[in-house]
Amino acid sequence: MKVSFGQLYPTTLGFERMFRDLESMLDGSFESSNEKFPPHNIIKLDEARYVVELAVAGFNQDEIDVTVNEGILEVTGSKKDDDSEVNYLYKGIGTRSFTKMIRLVDTIEVKGAEYKDGILRIGLENIIPESQKPKKIEISSLHQFRQPKIEAKEKEVNAA
16 A cells, blocks of 8 residues: 655645655655664753764774765664684674664754764754744734835825
């Protein structure tokens, strides 16, 4: 069954990406394997700051790339095959290549990343521009919004 939020487009503005993401999730085309490896945490530090932690043990810092493109935080790990001569009896540490994608709202900025003890931490901050913050609108008389032609005609009628 194909799900479409197209009927909501005329009554909303700026939610197109969210509707496309919801449609792909409901259609089953959303990447579910993306959620499993590597495991991650999302920590809220305060109202504007967050940290994404990824458990990437077994990867060196130079084997991990962090990019942001069109609202998607993408972490990619490419393990170099250095242990081709190792004879494992059991290999339980995941060192397969991965791509982890996390969608970000437009006001989230990536502030930096650090790697320590097998954990990659990415700092995020929600920076809301003044134009998007709530503001109080004063209510005044309608006279200031009249068109100049109408005001000029009223002055002529009142003068006569």
